[in-house]
Amino acid sequence: MFLGIDLGTSEVKLLLLDKGGSVVGQAGAALDVQHPQPLWSEQDPAAWWHATGAAVATLRERHAEAWAQVRAIGLSGQMHGAVLLGAQDEVLRPAILWNDGRSHAECAELEAAAPRLHAIAGNLAMPGFTAPKLLWVKKHEPEVFARVKSVLLPKDWLRLALCGDKVSDPSDAAGTLWLDVARRDWSDELLAACGLSRAQMPRLVESNAASGVLKPELARAWGLGPEVVIAGGAGDNAASAIGIGAVKPGDGFISLGTSGVLFVVNDRFSPNPASAVHAFCHALPQRWHQMSVMLSAASCLRWFCQLVGADEATLLAELAQNDSAVIERAPLFLPYLAGERTPHNDPFAPGVFFGLTHASDRAACTHAVLEGVAFGLADGLAALRAAGTEVRQLSLVGGGSRSPWWAQLIADALDVDILVHAGSEAGGALGAARLAWLAAGGDISAVCSRPAITAHHRPDPKRHARLAPRLARFRDLYRRLCGA
Template identity: 75%
Template sequence: MFLGIDLGTSEVKLLLLDDAQLVVGQASAPLQLSRPQPLWAEQQPADWWAATERAVAALRERLPQAWSQVRAIGLSGQMHGAVLLDADDRPLRPAILWNDGRSHAECAELERLAPMLHAVAGNLAMPGFTAPKLLWLRRHEPALFARVASVLLPKDWLRLQLSGAKVSEPSDAAGTLWLDVAARDWSDELLAACGLTRAQMPRLVESNAISAWVRPELAARWGLRAEVAIAGGAGDNAASAIGIGATEPGDGFISLGTSGVLFVVNERFRPNPASAVHAFCHALPGRWHQMSVMLSAASCLRWFTQFCGAANEAELLAEIEQLGTAERLAAPLFLPYLAGERTPHNDPFASGLLFGLTAGTRRALAGYAVLEGVAFALADGLDALRAAGTGVQRLSLVGGGARSALWAQLIADALNLEIAVPGSAEAGAALGAARLAALASGADPQRVCRAPASAALHAPDPHHHLRLQPRLQRFRALYRQLQGLMAEQAAPHPIPADRLTEIPSP
């Protein structure tokens, strides 16, 4: 039996996998996000552990016999977060998360301090990555920065609680901007640019290797066997790729969750930082991958459902499904940049927009625009990957958004690609983590990393693809025209006192 633990932004998910690679059971516990200031996103590491304990208790109570047979644990989780520990391994402050935009000024500083950044790390400096966060800390919280003894990524902090060991692996470490991605090792030069050394970094192992062992006292308390191995694990997207069997060059998927990810496997390191493409290590030795990342995807539908007063997302989607093709092609346009954007814009100030509203705009039309805007942003990401030499003909669709056949077909039409929805669309990262645990225990990769059967296959409609092109071009033009105004709106300048008299009275 193998346990996968996926530390997400909104929940911790556990999954039990048996020796035949069948999912035996799952459990989860919710997490809350803190935004104490504009652009900030934080969580307390202690809350991650408390949620893990709750999910463990639920799964153990539900499946006591299977639970007692766990031989290895795999970890996955949200990437880029900065967990800052003192010399006694205590968190110095709340963790700064992947969707935190406070360090936008430090990105330019890192590019200046580390001219080799693009060649070595393979990525632009973006506020979501870990390295700019540490430069922000050095500038704004210098007393805390001076006490930083270790920097861990979120899932690796869970590993520390499980085992007492500080270990990471290349797929997650590549998202720090401190990794030499081609060499799959820490870069002393990039660390030095942030005032850090290799001594403050965790040891690296491959994702499918044993990284540590569960502490005996914890194993006893949790009702596990005396020796339980912990695999290296992977960042959430690389783990999801393992979960859907995306291991060979050209294999890929779209993850339609809080954020949106388009992930394609490569046989070598292929950076394209100019288009804000992420080039990272994959969760298997000798494999890399490219990702385009949008910061708001299924979360856009969640936001609009609440905004328009629909009872739930299913009700809104049912209304959208009743729209005819002509109505959809005359709907408003939506820019899905509710939390800034990465690929291809690398713009923390990008903001959302519903354009073209009229007195006749019903919520179903605006809801369709939201679905379409996310699909168009994914098309932008696909273009960026193709510009870097990545070829793909078919993608799997995972995440909460994969439940909507309407949305899946719209994405197929916008990207002009086949979209396959796996039968286990929502098990992704936790399943991948459990599979990595099996690999660390010596299981055969060909047997473990099988692609699940497709529950649905959405072939692109070439005629609808062509009908969408004018809307896609207007979608792109909107961002270009409004980019400067978005930055001004995000950081408005107060009117100087000596000009207040120039403003006419109402």
């Protein structure tokens, strides 16, 4: 039995996987995000550990027999977060998250200080990445920066709590702007540009390799046997790719979680930072990937649910009843509730409803929100195509994959086939469990198979044609509002 732990932004998810590749059980515990100032986004790592313990208790209670057979644990997690530790491994300040935009000025400073940044890291300096966050701390909290003994990514802080070792993997480390992505190793040049050194970084292992062993006292407390291996694990999107079997060049998927990601596997390092496309290491040796990222995706729907006081099921049911006519009265929605990455690299991009009238009822606005996210993904696909990547079929993972209506809208907007797989909503937790299996000796070809297809959404040419002028107005609206 193999355990996957996915440390997300809004939830910690746990998943049990058996030797046959079947999901035995899942559990989760919610997390909150703090926004103490505009553009800031933080979490207390102690909340991650508390939520993990709560999810462990639930999963252990529901599946006691299977739980006791866990042989290995895999980790997946939100990327780019900065967990700063002191000499005694104490957390020095709240973790600065991936969707934090405070370090926009430091991005320009990093680009100037590290002229070879794009060639080495394969990415533009963006506020979401880890390196500019440390420059911000160095400038605005110098007393904290002076005490920094180690910098860990979120899932790697969780690993420290599990086994006492400071370890990361290339897929997650590639999102720091400190990794030589082609060489899959830390870059002393990029670290020095931030006033840091290799000594402050965790050691690196591949995602499918063992990184440590669960602490004996924790194994006893959790009712597990000795020598439970901890896999290297992966950043959330690379782990999601492992979960749906996207391991060969050209394989790709869309993740609809808090953020929205379009991910395509490559067999070589293929950077194209001019298009704000990310080029990272994949979660298997000798594999890389390109990725476009929008900062708010399913979180837009959650925000709208809170705004109108209705749950997702109710809103989606209203859409199904209004499907043929709702587009005619729907406003446009810019989904930039936390700024945007691909293709704009704009932490100040605003979320907008535009074109509201007396006919703009709740269903019309729900359509606008889901459509706005789909259009953001279309922008990401355009950026990948500009970088030389072409896809005609993408899998859909994450919580948003539960909605057939949304999946069809994405297929129509992007004009690509969208596949939904069994267990696709598990996202990174399933990939983390598969990485645990690999670390315990599993064979890649057997472990990383494609889950069964449960739905195939083919683009409707008529709906694509109706959406095309709205997508053009969506893009024009951003240009007019933001002066781009």
